[in-house]
Amino acid sequence: MAHLFSLLPQLLLPWYRQHRRDLPWRKDKEPYHVWLSEIMLQQTRVEAVKGYYTRFLERLPTIADLAQADEETLYKLWEGLGYYSRVRNLHKAAVQIMERHGGTFPQDPKDIRALSGIGDYTAGAVGSICFDLPTPAVDGNVLRVCSRLTSDPSPIDQPAVKKALTEELAAIYPKESGDFTQALMELGATVCVPNGAPLCHQCPLNNICLAHKEDKETQFPVKAKKKPRVIQEMTVLLLHDGDIFALRKRPKTGLLAGLWEFPHLDGKYSIAQILEYLEQQGITVSDVEKTIEKVHIFTHKEWHMTGVFLSCQKGGPYTWSVPSDYALPTAFRIFLES
Ligand code: SF4
Numbered sequence: 001m002a003h004l005f006s007l008l009p010q011l012l013l014p015w016y017r018q019h020r021r022d023l024p025w026r027k028d029k030e031p032y033h034v035w036l037s038e039i040m041l042q043q044t045r046v047e048a049v050k051g052y053y054t055r056f057l058e059r060l061p062t063i064a065d066l067a068q069a070d071e072e073t074l075y076k077l078w079e080g081l082g083y084y085s086r087v088r089n090l091h092k093a094a095v096q097i098m099e100r101h102g103g104t105f106p107q108d109p110k111d112i113r114a115l116s117g118i119g120d121y122t123a124g125a126v127g128s129i130c131f132d133l134p135t136p137a138v139d140g141n142v143l144r145v146c147s148r149l150t151s152d153p154s155p156i157d158q159p160a161v162k163k164a165l166t167e168e169l170a171a172i173y174p175k176e177s178g179d180f181t182q183a184l185m186e187l188g189a190t191v192c193v194p195n196g197a198p199l200c201h202q203c204p205l206n207n208i209c210l211a212h213k214e215d216k217e218t219q220f221p222v223k224a225k226k227k228p229r230v231i232q233e234m235t236v237l238l239l240h241d242g243d244i245f246a247l248r249k250r251p252k253t254g255l256l257a258g259l260w261e262f263p264h265l266d267g268k269y270s271i272a273q274i275l276e277y278l279e280q281q282g283i284t285v286s287d288v289e290k291t292i293e294k295v296h297i298f299t300h301k302e303w304h305m306t307g308v309f310l311s312c313q314k315g316g317p318y319t320w321s322v323p324s325d326y327a328l329p330t331a332f333r334i335f336l337e338s
Helices: 001-006 010-018 031-039 045-061 065-069 071-078 085-101 109-112 121-130 140-149 159-168 177-190 271-282 330-336
Strands: 231-241 244-249 265-268 284-299 302-310 320-322
Touching: 001 159, 010 177, 031 045, 031 109, 031 121, 045 071, 065 085, 065 159, 085 140, 109 121, 109 302, 121 159, 121 177, 140 177, 231 271, 231 330, 271 284, 271 302, 284 330, 302 330
Parallel strands: 231 302
Antiparallel strands: 231 244, 231 265, 244 320, 284 302
16 A cells, blocks of 8 residues: 555645635644644534634733633633533643743654643644644544545554554655645545545545545445443523523533533433422522423433523522623533523
């Protein structure tokens, strides 16, 4: 397969220069900008990231500003983007850059990789795009393109497959490292697409692609079988006194750590059980208004939630406020959109 990979730079670079999308984070090669965009783009669509990226940099224009930001500011800037450990790690890494590197983003791949929240993929992306290092950034897009190109049935979610591909690509990296990294990603995002048939007629690799020659594009990539998600039932208490709602802070560790939430009970509760529970919390309900069912899906878990809107007077062990003033994860915010 080395021969196929060696053809990639000459085929992909001219195509990328002609077809690259104009994205906010491609306006310069400032490491802070590239790093932030790569973290935001993990598990998140480009269109969804654009607004968040711009707002984040307007509020925190430098690594020093990010290092000094408080938790509430960070969560508010990230609200709705999900996977909140990403913003906690961004903050930790900014502090590390201030302490270890005097506020300048490091150039040595080992130093980049040592920062919180930066794995092989992000280190490869920042290293190649910002510093022209021959460091591949192998994500799902790149794995898909290469598995189709070489008609390779190895499961792409196995770490050994990713490692082997990273080494093979590093061996053929051209001096235009940043453009090459982005060309591979761009091809996977816009042409060799994940869902449905790839757009092979537009692809600069269609003369050499083995899956295309064999008419087997959609049989690749191969993935190992996933474990089913754990299903968790919960009863969400939407206690409100006019426009203000009862809120509480989640624990400092675990899923959605440190964010705000509506109070909830594990399991499914009847209205009578809910009223009894609230009485114990010192809350008297004046009206049971409506019940709404919602499902929120995380990577390994599904929350099957029954939200109960209850009119009451503020009190009990909660913080009472307008929810928009707090960073409320999407899993809870969806009830307010009802
Ligand atoms: S020819 Fe088709 S399957 Fe092969 S890399 Fe291009 S888009 Fe993907």
